[in-house]
Amino acid sequence: MKDPSTSTGAAGPLDLAGARDKRRAGTRAYAAALVALSLGLLASLVLATVIGRLDLSWQAIAWVMLGKLGFAVPAVDRTTEVVVWGIRLSRVVLSGLVGASLATAGVVFQGLLLNPLADPFTLGVSTGAAFGVALLVILGVGGSFLGLSPLPLGALAGALAAMVIVLALSRESGGRIRKETLILAGIVVSTFLSALISLIKSLDEESLSAIVFWIMGSFSGRGWIHVGFLLPYAVLGLALAFAYHRELDILALGEEQSHHLGVAVSQVRLKLLVGASLLTAGAVSVSGVIGFVGLVVPHLVRVLAGPSHGRLLVLSAFTGALILIWADVASRVLLASGQELPVGVVTALLGGPFFFYLLKSRRTRGMW
Amino acid sequence: MIQAEGLNLGYGERLVLKDLNFRVAAGEFVGILGPNGSGKSTLMHALCGLLAPREGRISIKDRRLEDITSRVRAQILAVVPQSSDMRFPFSCLEIVLMGRYPRRRRWGSLRDDDLLWALKSMRRTTTEHLQDRPVTEVSGGERQRVVIARALAQDPEFLLLDEATSSLDVRKKLEIFEILKFLNATRGLTVLCAMHDLNLAALYCGRLMFIKDGGIIQDGPTEEVFTPEVLARVYQTPMEVIRHPGHQRPYAVMLPLTPGAVAEEEILEAAQEVQSSRFKVQS
Numbered sequence: 197m198k199d200p201s202t203s204t205g206a207a208g209p210l211d212l213a214g215a216r217d218k219r220r221a222g223t224r225a226y227a228a229a230l231v232a233l234s235l236g237l238l239a240s241l242v243l244a245t246v247i248g249r250l251d252l253s254w255q256a257i258a259w260v261m262l263g264k265l266g267f268a269v270p271a272v273d274r275t276t277e278v279v280v281w282g283i284r285l286s287r288v289v290l291s292g293l294v295g296a297s298l299a300t301a302g303v304v305f306q307g308l309l310l311n312p313l314a315d316p317f318t319l320g321v322s323t324g325a326a327f328g329v330a331l332l333v334i335l336g337v338g339g340s341f342l343g344l345s346p347l348p349l350g351a352l353a354g355a356l357a358a359m360v361i362v363l364a365l366s367r368e369s370g371g372r373i374r375k376e377t378l379i380l381a382g383i384v385v386s387t388f389l390s391a392l393i394s395l396i397k398s399l400d401e402e403s404l405s406a407i408v409f410w411i412m413g414s415f416s417g418r419g420w421i422h423v424g425f426l427l428p429y430a431v432l433g434l435a436l437a438f439a440y441h442r443e444l445d446i447l448a449l450g451e452e453q454s455h456h457l458g459v460a461v462s463q464v465r466l467k468l469l470v471g472a473s474l475l476t477a478g479a480v481s482v483s484g485v486i487g488f489v490g491l492v493v494p495h496l497v498r499v500l501a502g503p504s505h506g507r508l509l510v511l512s513a514f515t516g517a518l519i520l521i522w523a524d525v526a527s528r529v530l531l532a533s534g535q536e537l538p539v540g541v542v543t544a545l546l547g548g549p550f551f552f553y554l555l556k557s558r559r560t561r562g563m564w
Numbered sequence: 565m566i567q568a569e570g571l572n573l574g575y576g577e578r579l580v581l582k583d584l585n586f587r588v589a590a591g592e593f594v595g596i597l598g599p600n601g602s603g604k605s606t607l608m609h610a611l612c613g614l615l616a617p618r619e620g621r622i623s624i625k626d627r628r629l630e631d632i633t634s635r636v637r638a639q640i641l642a643v644v645p646q647s648s649d650m651r652f653p654f655s656c657l658e659i660v661l662m663g664r665y666p667r668r669r670r671w672g673s674l675r676d677d678d679l680l681w682a683l684k685s686m687r688r689t690t691t692e693h694l695q696d697r698p699v700t701e702v703s704g705g706e707r708q709r710v711v712i713a714r715a716l717a718q719d720p721e722f723l724l725l726d727e728a729t730s731s732l733d734v735r736k737k738l739e740i741f742e743i744l745k746f747l748n749a750t751r752g753l754t755v756l757c758a759m760h761d762l763n764l765a766a767l768y769c770g771r772l773m774f775i776k777d778g779g780i781i782q783d784g785p786t787e788e789v790f791t792p793e794v795l796a797r798v799y800q801t802p803m804e805v806i807r808h809p810g811h812q813r814p815y816a817v818m819l820p821l822t823p824g825a826v827a828e829e830e831i832l833e834a835a836q837e838v839q840s841s842r843f844k845v846q847s
Binding site: 215216310442448449450453457460461498 | 612613614633634635636637638639642643645648649650651652653654655657658659662663665666668670674676679680683684687695696714715718
């Protein structure tokens, strides 16, 4: 007992090189995953553009894309150009951006609220954003301001308001947030706001199917202008989330430990909540409420890449983009009648069973 | 130096501690003792900035605690709570590396120095072999030692432990306190620990602070305040204090709460017998 070194077990020099090598190996695996995902995303941009009701030749699509990139190409007829560039590619890009935004928002919400069930949809934030947009639409607020549409701003206000309400509802007298209550509050708020949206939309004399498309989410008829609406929100939100990825790691241990480790908890949490709300609001304002992407993607990536948020955020953004691009392709081609499904139906059909698997799998059970 | 002046602490309507005044100099090893609900944890929460005082002030190194930024506070002061909730499967090494957070730059990558600190801290707490294990899958005692390693990785000047070793077995408790003693002696680490184990406190702490009835009722060098009278008053329990013939530290023997003097005398005799038989073993 007199010599502390005898009680500390292992002898010999510290294995710094070994630990460093292990970390480098981890970094290499991460880099490889990033390269693979980037290639997959690039391939998906092209492939998803090829698939569609109007049969277009690969060649024509290649000429349009290369032409837009500034290469000298043979002339293509106007219809093909409009379909490829104006309709299909813009929609693929938009669904990718929305997927990345929702998945990233899910990572942030789950880490921040220590809740594996948290995502923009279950927290009611998505529906809040949709409500904000619906309200602006019925009030006739449109047009654009400095090139920015007011709709995402309405979505942001709605998202933040819904989040404040849900957090207030689930906060106990001691200031703690119970994780079961949080999701319950989210679903209550979400259901209520969905009903209000339906009401508003029917006052606006839109057809019932349009409401379904809004509440279940859809990219039908979306184009480059919507990419423009979303882009500033997505960029800002992604940047905020990534800038605080290290704090997110620590916040995932809870408020008290974060305080002890020197994180300015309330400031950082506010910034991250705003970041996640920006992502949600931007996504919802262009595509309606799409569930399950923000819930499932972070879990999927965490199982493969571990819980560290620096990697989790980036890989989730890529994976979310890929999944939503293909979910949207499915929504376009699944019905033989040539009609479109709301993309939210596809994500729910894919995400539901997968989430059930996650619930039962050993790796995530410890988190509940 | 940590200084408390006219400190009133409480939650909501309830005032837990009233008018505390004390000073802990750099390099001290202080045990904070008291019965359940006496406010040990409340005091610890206030000292690490989790609980804002109702009145009075806490200063660390002559700066008011609330004026120190979170980051700088975590460079000076590390805290080991009784238990730490871990929900995400970070590896134990990643958890310990989080202790380097207050000393890293926002965009800087992990330096060898940080990794070295983490490994050194894990070596000290015998958790080196747990490096790659998910923290959600190690035992409670192992997790606590990982958290202690994380606190050491902060390279703090002050270390606050709130019942930090209560969940550990005897050997692990002593190992942790040996590390604290070593760091206290060699690096001048100031240690404040709230604890229940009287004898562990008497064995390692140079100074004891007894808290009861909303205040500090005794505060001084262990040799002077670790007496049957003080212990009986604080814990409402009959106690004997014997001195270990080997290391010469005081040792409290609790007596049953049986009313009546007869039983007490018998127990005293028994205690003396135990003591004399120890002498034999020692010699």
